[in-house]
Amino acid sequence: MRLDSYRSNCDRCIHLPLCEGTADADQIAGHRLRVRRHDSLYRMGESPGNRLYSIRSGSFKLLMTRPGGEQQVIGFAMAPEFLGLNTLGAAGHSASAVALEDSEVCVIDWDRQAFRGRRQPMQRAGLHTLLAGEIRRAQRATLLLHHTHSRQRMADLMLSLSNAHRSNGYSPVRFRLPMSRCDIASYIGVSAECVSRLLDQFRRQGMVALQRRELTLLDPDALRRAAAGVEG
Numbered sequence: 001m002r003l004d005s006y007r008s009n010c011d012r013c014i015h016l017p018l019c020e021g022t023a024d025a026d027q028i029a030g031h032r033l034r035v036r037r038h039d040s041l042y043r044m045g046e047s048p049g050n051r052l053y054s055i056r057s058g059s060f061k062l063l064m065t066r067p068g069g070e071q072q073v074i075g076f077a078m079a080p081e082f083l084g085l086n087t088l089g090a091a092g093h094s095a096s097a098v099a100l101e102d103s104e105v106c107v108i109d110w111d112r113q114a115f116r117g118r119r120q121p122m123q124r125a126g127l128h129t130l131l132a133g134e135i136r137r138a139q140r141a142t143l144l145l146h147h148t149h150s151r152q153r154m155a156d157l158m159l160s161l162s163n164a165h166r167s168n169g170y171s172p173v174r175f176r177l178p179m180s181r182c183d184i185a186s187y188i189g190v191s192a193e194c195v196s197r198l199l200d201q202f203r204r205q206g207m208v209a210l211q212r213r214e215l216t217l218l219d220p221d222a223l224r225r226a227a228a229g230v231e232g
Contacts, residue, residue, distance in 0.1 A: 043093065073179075207223050207226070
């Protein structure tokens with residue numbers, strides 16, 4: 001993991017209003033970390049140090065270690081999402097963040113951010129929006145895991161990745177899956193073989209095309225119906 005200071009590109013970042021002013025006086029924003037594939041940005045149990053991470057490029061999986069030592073994927077995050085929001089004020093990270101590919105994140109000092117936000121209503125509103133969004137994502141993930149079938153969860157994951165790519169200015173219908181089938185299986189609570197069967201079902205029904213990890217959404221509306229469990 002490499003630590004650098006950057007002045008460039010910050011003016012084009014959608015998170016600049018939240019990040020600006022949280023670093024030293026001679027910098028636009030904070031440090032940027034380069035995290036290599038399979039390396040950890042942080043590990044479960046480590047002190048958060050009041051730091052947030054804005055993903056500039058790449059993607060991560062969030063891993064929680066069960067009491068028996070087994071690791072469970074509990075989520076995925078990619079640009080332009082944040083990591084670390086759910087551990088603010090906690091003694092340790094509740095999960096590990098592992099890079100699925102070579103990635104970069106900007107480090108935001110929450111103490112500086114909170115102090116600045118108290119004096120600037122627009123920035124304070126942005127902070128509240130981030131925290132509220134994190135709560136909604138956690139609630140939605142719980143509902144998906146406990147109240148839907150694997151087919152719905154698989155379709156929902158594809159749509160979530162599509163929305164993330166759209167938010168970052170990339171194609172929402174054609175993109176590369178950064179995670180392995182084993183990671184997907186761990187996340188949606190099935191076996192890797194079941195993931196392969198679900199992908200094959202979606203392919204045969206004309207919803208998607210898949211070449212290695214290159215995914216094309218051929219029928220997003222059908223995927224939305226599958227995710228909602230209202231297929232006729």
